[in-house]
Amino acid sequence: MSFSQTTYNHLHQPAVIIAGCFGLLALTLSIFLIFQHLRYYTNPSEQKWIVAVLFMVPVYATESILSLWNPKLSLACDILRNCYEAFALYSFGSYLIACLGGEPKVIEMLEDESKQMKKPLLEGAKKPKLQRRKMRDFIFQPSMLGKDLVTIEKFGLVQYMILKTVCALLAFVLELFGVYGDGEFKWYYGYPYLAVVLNFSQMWALYCLVQFYNVTHQRLQAIKPLAKFISFKAIVFATWWQGVGIALLCSFRILPNEGKFQTALQDFLICIEMAIAAVAHIFVFSEKPYHFIPISECGKISSQTMEAVVEVKDDNEVKPAILEKTETTVEAPGTSVRESVQDIVVEGGQKVVKDVVLTINQAIEPVEKGVTKIQETFHEISVSSNDGKEEQEVKDVKEVKVEGHEESVITSGKV
Numbered sequence: 001m002s003f004s005q006t007t008y009n010h011l012h013q014p015a016v017i018i019a020g021c022f023g024l025l026a027l028t029l030s031i032f033l034i035f036q037h038l039r040y041y042t043n044p045s046e047q048k049w050i051v052a053v054l055f056m057v058p059v060y061a062t063e064s065i066l067s068l069w070n071p072k073l074s075l076a077c078d079i080l081r082n083c084y085e086a087f088a089l090y091s092f093g094s095y096l097i098a099c100l101g102g103e104p105k106v107i108e109m110l111e112d113e114s115k116q117m118k119k120p121l122l123e124g125a126k127k128p129k130l131q132r133r134k135m136r137d138f139i140f141q142p143s144m145l146g147k148d149l150v151t152i153e154k155f156g157l158v159q160y161m162i163l164k165t166v167c168a169l170l171a172f173v174l175e176l177f178g179v180y181g182d183g184e185f186k187w188y189y190g191y192p193y194l195a196v197v198l199n200f201s202q203m204w205a206l207y208c209l210v211q212f213y214n215v216t217h218q219r220l221q222a223i224k225p226l227a228k229f230i231s232f233k234a235i236v237f238a239t240w241w242q243g244v245g246i247a248l249l250c251s252f253r254i255l256p257n258e259g260k261f262q263t264a265l266q267d268f269l270i271c272i273e274m275a276i277a278a279v280a281h282i283f284v285f286s287e288k289p290y291h292f293i294p295i296s297e298c299g300k301i302s303s304q305t306m307e308a309v310v311e312v313k314d315d316n317e318v319k320p321a322i323l324e325k326t327e328t329t330v331e332a333p334g335t336s337v338r339e340s341v342q343d344i345v346v347e348g349g350q351k352v353v354k355d356v357v358l359t360i361n362q363a364i365e366p367v368e369k370g371v372t373k374i375q376e377t378f379h380e381i382s383v384s385s386n387d388g389k390e391e392q393e394v395k396d397v398k399e400v401k402v403e404g405h406e407e408s409v410i411t412s413g414k415v
Contacts, residue, residue: 015264019068019271023061026271029278030057036287041340043290045102048344049095050285053232056088057281060239061274068267071260075175075182078263079168085236086164087352090157092232093209094351097150099223100216107147110215114146142211149212151362156208158359163201167194182263185251195244202240206233224284231284235277239270 034054037047063077100106142149174180174190181189217225243266249255250262 012264015268016065016069019268020065022275023065023271026057026061026274026278029275029282030054030061033278033282033285033287034058035337037290038337038340040287040290041337041343044340044343044347045098046095047290047340048348049091049098051344052091052348053088053095054281054285056084056235057274057278059084060235060270064267064270064274068264068271071263074263074267075172078182079172081239082168083165085239086161088232089205089209089236090161090352090355092228093153093157093212096212096216096220096225099220099225103150106216107150109219110149111146113215142215149215153208153212154355155359155362156205158355159363160201160205162356162359164198167198170194185247191247199240199244202236206236227284231277231280235273238273242266242269 034051037051037054041047060081063081067074067077097103097106100109145152171180171182171190171194175182179188179190181191185192213220213225213229246255246262246266250257255261255265
């Protein structure tokens with residue numbers, strides 16, 4: 001199937017116009033919904049992560065339009081999209097934890113469920129190794145893990161965020177040296193290797209999120225979690241597998257094997273999909289539940305009493321009367337857009353940095369233990385070899401002394 005530059009030029013301009021219309025619709029709807037959440041910012045612990053998830057649509061739509069309009073910007077836009085996709089996945093996990101009352105309450109809840117499910121070990125039964133047992137329970141009985149489930153879920157999401165960012169930057173470096181080969185499944189290009197790494201990383205992150213959802217979905221019924229879960233996963237899965245599928249079809253010559261065509265088709269489809277996602281988000285992540293909150297959760301309650309004196313006629317007599325009117329106002333915390341943005345950037349940023357540092361430490365800890373064990377092994381080998389040498393040297397010295405003593409005895413006998 002031939003695909004000339006002339007055909008691409010004929011299709012490019014109409015595609016940009018159509019994608020631009022869908023992208024503009026996605027941007028308008030998403031920005032309006034984000035502004036509504038910032039305006040009714042009455043539950044910061046949840047809404048900061050909702051805004052982060054919703055911002056995924058403007059980021060995707062903007063970078064896709066720019067990449068489709070100018071293919072030279074495709075790699076930079078792709079790096080931006082990949083990095084924010086990983087952050088949005090982390091934000092969705094944090095949103096679920098916030099809806100459950102925060103990490104301490106989630107840990108307490110999971111620990112209670114874990115204690116109820118655990119059974120005493122049979123006498124004489126051997127306790128399996130801790131790591132093997134954790135992995136088995138995570139796959140088959142995640143409720144058994146208790147607080148470890150939160151740790152595994154957080155590690156799965158953050159490792160994807162880190163790997164996605166590192167691979168995106170690595171792709172940029174490889175492209176500078178001309179060995180990235182976007183969409184090319186050839187062994188001398190870096191694209192297939194990075195695709196495999198990111199595929200496993202993303203699948204593990206999504207699996208961790210699914211397991212956490214399976215354990216907590218009953219307690220999340222108030223927020224209708226299934227619709228939110230499906231709408232978010234559809235974006236992440238569709239964009240990733242869509243790109244891989246287009247690359248495979250082009251490599252098998254089913255679609256035109258042209259680099260510009262691959263990226264342009266991906267960007268065009270993303271613009272359409274983001275418009276659909278923006279419409280879905282209006283219903284799935286609506287700000288209406290945050291218009292009203294319980295009085296117990298409000299920041300400040302103030303009341304004002306006004307008195308007025310009126311004259312009342314009673315049996316042709318005029319008597320003064322006092323009327324009182326009390327007005328109660330409820331001030332919800334963080335309803336200013338400026339304060340909302342500040343809370344999202346500062347508080348949310350600190351939470352992300354804290355979790356990234358914790359995840360890196362968790363990943364380094366087994367390596368340090370392995371290195372320490374190797375060093376101890378080498379040290380034992382070195383000590384044992386030195387002890388052997390010392391024993392051999394002492395033995396040799398003793399033999400020399402014995403031989404010298406025998407010689408002296410023989411000599412003295414001759415004299």
